[in-house]
Amino acid sequence: MIDPTLARDVLRELVVELERAAREYPVTTRRYRFAGVSVAAHIGARGNAHNLLRAIEPLASPDDTEPAALSLFVWDGLGDGVALPESPVLRREDAPEAGLGGYSGPSLRAFYQPNAGVLSLYDSAHGRAHWWLRDVATTPYYEFAAPFKHVLQWWIAEQGGALLHSAAVGLDGNGILIAGPSGSGKSSTALACVDAGFEFASDDYVLIDARHPPRAHLAYATAKVLRSSLSRHAQYQQHFGNLARDDEKPMLFIQDVAPGRVGAPLALKAIVLPTVMHRVTTRFVPISPAEMLRALAPSSIMLFPLAGNAAFRRMADLCRELPCWRAELADDPADVASAMRGLLAASPPVGAHAAR
Amino acid sequence: MDTQRFELNSPNVIGEVIDGEVMIIDLVGGTYFSLAGTSAAAWPMLSTGVPVAAIVDAVSQSCSTDKATIAEELAVFVEALRGESILRPVDPQSVPAAAFPPLPAATYTGFTVARYDDMRALLVVDPVHEVGDFGWPQAPGSTPPRSTE
Numbered sequence: 001m002i003d004p005t006l007a008r009d010v011l012r013e014l015v016v017e018l019e020r021a022a023r024e025y026p027v028t029t030r031r032y033r034f035a036g037v038s039v040a041a042h043i044g045a046r047g048n049a050h051n052l053l054r055a056i057e058p059l060a061s062p063d064d065t066e067p068a069a070l071s072l073f074v075w076d077g078l079g080d081g082v083a084l085p086e087s088p089v090l091r092r093e094d095a096p097e098a099g100l101g102g103y104s105g106p107s108l109r110a111f112y113q114p115n116a117g118v119l120s121l122y123d124s125a126h127g128r129a130h131w132w133l134r135d136v137a138t139t140p141y142y143e144f145a146a147p148f149k150h151v152l153q154w155w156i157a158e159q160g161g162a163l164l165h166s167a168a169v170g171l172d173g174n175g176i177l178i179a180g181p182s183g184s185g186k187s188s189t190a191l192a193c194v195d196a197g198f199e200f201a202s203d204d205y206v207l208i209d210a211r212h213p214p215r216a217h218l219a220y221a222t223a224k225v226l227r228s229s230l231s232r233h234a235q236y237q238q239h240f241g242n243l244a245r246d247d248e249k250p251m252l253f254i255q256d257v258a259p260g261r262v263g264a265p266l267a268l269k270a271i272v273l274p275t276v277m278h279r280v281t282t283r284f285v286p287i288s289p290a291e292m293l294r295a296l297a298p299s300s301i302m303l304f305p306l307a308g309n310a311a312f313r314r315m316a317d318l319c320r321e322l323p324c325w326r327a328e329l330a331d332d333p334a335d336v337a338s339a340m341r342g343l344l345a346a347s348p349p350v351g352a353h354a355a356r
Numbered sequence: 357m358d359t360q361r362f363e364l365n366s367p368n369v370i371g372e373v374i375d376g377e378v379m380i381i382d383l384v385g386g387t388y389f390s391l392a393g394t395s396a397a398a399w400p401m402l403s404t405g406v407p408v409a410a411i412v413d414a415v416s417q418s419c420s421t422d423k424a425t426i427a428e429e430l431a432v433f434v435e436a437l438r439g440e441s442i443l444r445p446v447d448p449q450s451v452p453a454a455a456f457p458p459l460p461a462a463t464y465t466g467f468t469v470a471r472y473d474d475m476r477a478l479l480v481v482d483p484v485h486e487v488g489d490f491g492w493p494q495a496p497g498s499t500p501p502r503s504t505e
Contacts, residue, residue, distance in 0.1 A: 290377035290390070298388045298472070301370070301381050309370045312381065316372045 010087050011110050014121060018130040021082045022073050031064040032056055034152065035161060035207045035217040036265065040068035047079025048136040052144050055220040058255050058263040070155055071128045072148065077117070078135040084119065111150045116140050120150035124158055141241075141248050145222045146205050152219060153304045153311070160210030162314040165300040168201035168216035168266055169193040171344055175201060175216050175266025177208075177322070178274060179296040185274035185329055187225050189336055191233055194223075196337030200254045200262045208268075214318055215265045224249040232333055269347035270323045271296070272340075277328040282339035284325040289316075292324035323347060358409035358427075361446040361453070362402060362434065369442050371403060380442055387473045389442065393465030394419065395433065405446045405453040408434065414456065419464035426464075433467030440471070 026045035030053075031038065038061065043050045053074070075082045107125035112118075117134025131148040133139045153163035167178035167190040178186045187203040194200050204224060207217040225233060230240070230250055239256045242248040254262045273287065273295045297315045304311070325343065329336055364371055371380040378391040378399045391399055394415060401411050412430060416423045437443040 288377075289375040290379065293372070293374050293379050294388070294390060294472070297372075297379065298381060301383065302386055309366070312370050312372055316374050316379075319374060 008108075010085075011108050011121070013085050013087070014110070014119070015108070015123065017085055018073065018075070018082070018121065018132065019128075021075065021080070022128075022130075025080060025082065027073065031061045031068070032059040033061045033064065034059060034070075034219070035156060035159070035209050035215075037070075037159065038064050038066045038068045039070045039072060041072050041074055043074045044076055044080030044082065046081065047076025049074045049076040049079070049133060052133070052136060052139065052147050054253055055145060055147055055222045057253075058221045059218060069127060072151060073128070073130045074148070075130065075132045076136040077132055078137070082132065084132065109150075109154045116143065118143060120148060122151050122154045124154070129155070141251065145224060145251055146220045149205055149219070150304065152207070156207055157310050157314075160310075160314070162208050162300070162311045163219060163304065164206050164208055164296065164315065165204065165303050166206050166296065167203045168206045168268070169198040169340070170201065170216075170266035171198055171341065173199075173264065173267055174344055174347075175199070175268050176340060176344055176347075177206070177216060177268055177271045177318070178327075179271055179292060180273050181295070181299050183226065185276050185327075187223055188229050188232060188333070189272075189274050189327070189329065189340070191223055191225065191236070192333035192336040193340050194254065194258050194261070195233075195235065195333060196341070198261070198337065198340070199264055199266065200258060201264075201266050203254075208314065208318065209265075210314075212317075213321060214268050216268055217265050218263045221254040221262050222251055223254055224251045268318075268322055269344060270325060271318065272325045272327040272343070274327045274329055277330075279328055279330045280335075282330045282336050283328045284339065284343055285328060287324050287326045289319040289324055291326075293319045358407065358412075359448075360408050360434075361405045361448070362408075362438075362443040363405050363446050364403040365441050365444045371399070371442075373400065382441065385441070387440075387471060389440070389472065390470045391468075392470075393468075394462065395465070395467045395469060397459050397462060398430070398467070401453070401456050402434070402437075403443065405450070406456060407452070414459050415464070418459035418462050420461075421464040429467045433469070436469060440469075 027042040028045045028050065030041045030043065032041060077083060107123060109122040111120045116139065118139065119132040122129045129151040131151055149163065156163050167186040168175050169190050170176060178189050180186055190200065190203040201216045201218045203222065205219045207219045209215050209217060227250060236252055236257050239252040240250040242251050271292055273292060293316055296319065297312060300315060301312060368384045369380060369382050371378060376396060378396045380389040382388065397418065398411050398415055401414065408430065412423050412427045415426050434443065
């Protein structure tokens with residue numbers, strides 16, 4: 001086990017090195033809006049990290065003049081020439097047993113993925129973050145699907161929101177949160193809805209703001225499906241990537257298949273927990289807030305282990321505030337989308353539910 | 357046991373009461389738990405340093421059940437939660453918890469905890485979520501991350 005003092009010292013050294021790179025290395029700055037808040041991404045100009053940011057393309061806000069609430073530096077370690085300091089806690093062969101792993105201090109958060117070669121670092125006191133990739137050319141595809149997600153979850157938690165392991169779709173600005181573990185049908189349900197004209201906010205990670213009633217915001221415009229369910233989305237076949245590798249989920253960018261229907265906030269009306277039941281028609285069964293929290297929280301919390309109690313509380317608030325349903329899914333995607341449309345139309349104002 | 361007091365083993369463990377149930381997540385072990393009925397009713401007191409004897413009294417009044425039965429079953433329950441590292445003893449010198457209002461009348465259901473460890477298995481089979489690739493969530497048998505906050 002690494003000594004916490006050593007971890008803290010290594011973190012300080014990392015901050016010094018990465019901030020030196022931020023001062024001295026050329027960057028290209030792009031502006032984005034996450035959950036309506038201005039973020040500046042400073043991307044190393046000599047490397048290839050800009051290639052990893054297609055998932056956040058619909059959030060681009062190039063003419064934004066508002067001061068950025070977060071300055072995020074994105075580094076291609078090899079291409080930009082930004083190396084991490086030599087340290088036993090950063091060596092691949094020592095992690096995870098003795099590596100840095102996750103670190104949470106008073107104002108610094110860090111998360112190191114030794115095999116992927118990805119370091120996420122967030123300095124909340126100064127509103128600055130770094131997402132360092134050892135070599136963009138070998139960075140795993142799931143980082144393309146959800147870039148700097150750890151930084152994003154630390155940052156949004158400080159705004160009173162949360163980054164949830166959930167999908168979200170909607171119509172006319174109103175939305176449904178789709179919870180559940182991987183493989184439960186989140187992505188297929190979301191894609192069925194997109195195919196039927198719904199707006200898209202997420203298939204895997206979604207930003208929830210601090211408002212009551214809550215709103216869902218796009219984090220990443222990517223959709224991934226199980227290889228076994230690819231045939232259900234044959235109309236998108238030309239847009240799916242990662243088809244050649246059995247160990248990766250096929251993935252597409254939503255802006256390619258539903259331009260103009262991605263990125264708008266959705267006022268949430270309900271949470272559904274999809275269950276693949278092979279029914280003829282999709283059916284919704286009410287479930288308790290506690291049952292929904294059991295479906296929603298563990299995967300969100302365990303995928304973001306330093307998210308802490310605040311994110312857990314926000315999830316519990318969501319389950320209390322919104323009607324919770326188990327969606328017993330039909331095989332026909334059109335039926336699933338039709339049922340989701342009906343649920344959205346029938347959902348009462350959130351305040352009315354909470355007052356019951 | 358009577359004068360012993362316990363609290364939630366935070367920050368490694370987090371808990372939330374919702375709709376009469378309690379959900380507890382062990383961030384280190386990767387497991388989660390739920391409490392219902394009498395267990396859930398007693399949880400706010402048990403996890404915030406109320407003496408065990410006071411909890412026995414409160415449950416006995418709420419459920420009209422004899423104190424000896426409650427004390428015996430509560431002791432087993434506490435040991436189970438300590439064994440899962442959900443609870444830890446409170447320093448006897450610390451200030452006792454504020455008084456709780458009486459528990460509402462309810463049927464005594466005994467003290468039980470439901471344990472779920474399916475999440476780690478789900479993560480292990482899902483390479484999208486990077487299991488085994490970094491410090492956390494770890495592959496089974498490896499060392500958990502540290503939180504120093």
